Amino acid sequence: MSWFSKFITSSIGQKVVMSLTGLFLTLFLAVHLLGNLQLLQDDGGEAFNVYAYFMTHNPLIKTISYVLYASILLHAIQGILIWRSNKAARGTHRYAVNHVRSTERASRNMAWIGIVIFVFILLHLYQFWFQMHWGNLVYVEYDGYTHPVKDLYVLVADSYKNLGFVVFYVISMGVVGFHLWHGFWSLFQTIGLNHSKYTPLIKGIGGAYAVVVPLLFAVIPVVMYLKS
Amino acid sequence: MKLTLKIWRQGGKYNGEFVTYKLDNVNEHMSFLEMLDVLNEQLIEKREEPVAFEHDCREGICGSCSMVIDGRAHGPMQGTTTCQVHMRHYKEGDTIVIEPFRAKAFPVIRDLVVDRSAFDRIIQSGGYISVNTGQAQDANAIPIEKDQASRAFDAAACIGCGACVAACPNASAMLFTSAKVSHLALLPQGEVERKRRVLAMVAQMDAEGFGKCSNVTACEAECPKEISVSNIARLNREYLAATLAGELT
Numbered sequence: 450m451s452w453f454s455k456f457i458t459s460s461i462g463q464k465v466v467m468s469l470t471g472l473f474l475t476l477f478l479a480v481h482l483l484g485n486l487q488l489l490q491d492d493g494g495e496a497f498n499v500y501a502y503f504m505t506h507n508p509l510i511k512t513i514s515y516v517l518y519a520s521i522l523l524h525a526i527q528g529i530l531i532w533r534s535n536k537a538a539r540g541t542h543r544y545a546v547n548h549v550r551s552t553e554r555a556s557r558n559m560a561w562i563g564i565v566i567f568v569f570i571l572l573h574l575y576q577f578w579f580q581m582h583w584g585n586l587v588y589v590e591y592d593g594y595t596h597p598v599k600d601l602y603v604l605v606a607d608s609y610k611n612l613g614f615v616v617f618y619v620i621s622m623g624v625v626g627f628h629l630w631h632g633f634w635s636l637f638q639t640i641g642l643n644h645s646k647y648t649p650l651i652k653g654i655g656g657a658y659a660v661v662v663p664l665l666f667a668v669i670p671v672v673m674y675l676k677s
Numbered sequence: 678m679k680l681t682l683k684i685w686r687q688g689g690k691y692n693g694e695f696v697t698y699k700l701d702n703v704n705e706h707m708s709f710l711e712m713l714d715v716l717n718e719q720l721i722e723k724r725e726e727p728v729a730f731e732h733d734c735r736e737g738i739c740g741s742c743s744m745v746i747d748g749r750a751h752g753p754m755q756g757t758t759t760c761q762v763h764m765r766h767y768k769e770g771d772t773i774v775i776e777p778f779r780a781k782a783f784p785v786i787r788d789l790v791v792d793r794s795a796f797d798r799i800i801q802s803g804g805y806i807s808v809n810t811g812q813a814q815d816a817n818a819i820p821i822e823k824d825q826a827s828r829a830f831d832a833a834a835c836i837g838c839g840a841c842v843a844a845c846p847n848a849s850a851m852l853f854t855s856a857k858v859s860h861l862a863l864l865p866q867g868e869v870e871r872k873r874r875v876l877a878m879v880a881q882m883d884a885e886g887f888g889k890c891s892n893v894t895a896c897e898a899e900c901p902k903e904i905s906v907s908n909i910a911r912l913n914r915e916y917l918a919a920t921l922a923g924e925l926t
């Protein structure tokens with residue numbers, strides 16, 4: 450076996466894949482959030498639609514989007530494989546009495562949480578991303594732009610008139626927050642970044658990130674529902 | 678005090694099942710293992726099979742007294758081996774559930790005794806360290822900074838008991854392996870074979886069928902020697918450095 454395949458199939462190598470793809474997804478969330486917050490501007494969707502056009506046409510962003518699709522798949526598949534082999538490593542008998550510390554709730558359930566997130570991502574992609582690329586969206590023209598752009602804003606605003614979707618998005622964001630509650634710190638530990646000075650800081654930032662980012666995401670559908 | 682014990686029995690006439698025993702003469706000064714000795718004496722008097730459990734030093738340094746007591750490896754006390762748990766922590770009428778360590782790489786031999794030789798093979802795979810032979814070296818021949826020596830010593834405090842594996846939902850041996858890799862990686866004496874050692878020990882750990890670390894940190898919470906998970910990060914670091922920066926052999 451080449452050194453690389455040895456590394457990538459080792460327990461630590463497999464976890465490094467989780468960590469790096471997880472890091473990428475975590476950073477992506479922040480960028481995605483900043484873009485989406487434009488939905489809350491009172492401009493009938495102009496800023497958001499122009500931004501959506503840019504994100505689907507800029508070659509650099511397009512390249513990054515392929516990395517994103519690959520990361521989601523790799524992270525999800527690797528995560529499930531690790532989960533399965535860990536289950537096997539526990540053996541067939543489990544303890545009659547289980548002692549679970551409250552601090553371990555998120556970390557012990559990463560795979561379940563991840564599967565829920567994966568289902569969310571599929572529905573979310575179908576609902577907006579697929580429609581943006583291949584759906585029949587109406588075009589709008591804005592002053593100062595030479596080309597018409599697709600009105601993704603209307604699709605989003607229409608979706609969030611439905612209370613069911615709003616609730617679904619809010620709950621999903623809670624689940625993402627739970628995943629990050631453990632994942633943020635964990636990704637540093639996995640690539641060996643643990644330091645008596647900086648680890649408490651990483652844990653603090655991770656906790657804040659896991660709360661604030663999903664919360665701001667969740668605010669968007671709620672506000673749009675209330676405005677509709 | 679009177680106690681009810683639910684103990685996993687496996688081997689002999691037992692097929693792998695919990696058997697309930699009543700003890701009504703438990704003294705609060707007894708250690709947990711002495712309490713089991715009393716139970717076994719009673720079983721022998723009744724011509725029943727005594728409960729098999731491992732023990733050796735009974736002073737918290739050999740790491741052989743492996744068992745899971747009410748869901749916790751080495752019992753309810755922080756930083757304490759089973760043999761150092763005393764019955765004063767229990768009260769009249771308590772029910773105590775006692776199980777063997779559970780992990781595929783630690784198969785049950787009988788009752789509470791598991792085969793932890795996978796750990797020995799991980800240690801063996803680490804191999805030798807190169808030192809000068811001849812005259813015994815002066816203890817201070819190689820200067821080592823105090824804090825660094827302490828960190829190495831903290832890692833070397835691992836007694837190889839396997840509680841970390843037992844406590845881990847993934848049955849991962851990362852805390853143990855990281856302690857063993859760390860205590861040499863932190864010292865100049867370990868420098869010569871540093872890269873070779875971490876690669877070999879991780880490969881052996883994987884081959885034994887232990888799980889992968891999800892950073893749950895249940896190991897650190899249950900470790901009787903309170904080995905820190907910062908050692909796991911060091912193991913990851915050592916492994917990455919040896920893999921990515923090490924020359925092809």
Ligand code: HEM
Nearest residue numbers: 468471474475525528559560563564567632635636639891
């Ligand atoms: C918004 C999407 C997601 C983000 C931001 C994210 C982020 C992370 C991060 C940062 C980690 C920690 C990595 C480490 O411990 O080294 C992680 C772990 C994990 N993720 Fe995700 N993840 C996402 C989606 C998913 C999905 C869709 C799945 C599975 C279907 C998944 C399954 C897992 C599993 C099983 C782990 C634990 C691996 C382990 O520690 O053994 N995640 N995730």
Ligand code: SF4
Nearest residue numbers: 835836838839841900
């Ligand atoms: S790290 Fe702790 S729990 Fe694991 S074998 Fe060493 S002493 Fe036991």
Ligand code: FES
Nearest residue numbers: 735739740742760
């Ligand atoms: S019997 Fe030696 S540590 Fe418990």
